Each structure stands twice: as C-alpha cells, then as structure tokens.
Amino acid sequence: MTLELVLLVTLAFLLIPLLIRLMRGPTVGDRVLALEVIGGIGTLMIATISLTSQRTVYLDLGVLLALFSFLGTLVIARYLERGLIS
Secondary structure (H helix, E strand, O other), X not given: OOHHHHHHHHHHHHHHHHHHHHHHOOOHHHHHHHHHHHHHHHHHHHHHHHHHHOOOHHHXXXXXXXXXXXXXXXXXXXXXXXXXXX
C-alpha cells in the first residue's frame, strides 16, 4: 500500500463521525461546523488524488470545493443571524 492510499483511507474514516454529527447534531451550529470540516477533508482528498495521479486539473476541483464549502457556510450563518433557521 502506498502512502497516498493510506492517507485516503484515513481521511475516509474521519468522515464517519462527521457524518454522524451532521445528522444528529444537537444544534444547527454543530451541523454547520461538521459540514465545513467535511468540505475541508474532501478538499484534502482531492489534493491527494491529484498528487497520486499527477494531474493538476484536480487541484482546480479542490479549490472550487473549498470555495463553495466556505460560501455555503457564510449563507447558512447569514440565515442563522436573521433567525430564519432555528
């Protein structure tokens, strides 16, 4: 097994408790934080795949995922601030 494969499997296992927190989170803030971390781990996984396959086009996808994850968090925070999500 290569180091990259071990890293991908480890990151995939790290997603399991985050998905549980995303579904069961006691508050909306916990769910938003879990979603943000899932986006970060997804970006790391895409960067690892890019390193393994030696294709830089995957890095563009990782940047887009990080950007949309951040923007999604900002939108949800805005709705929380206005009281539209409880």
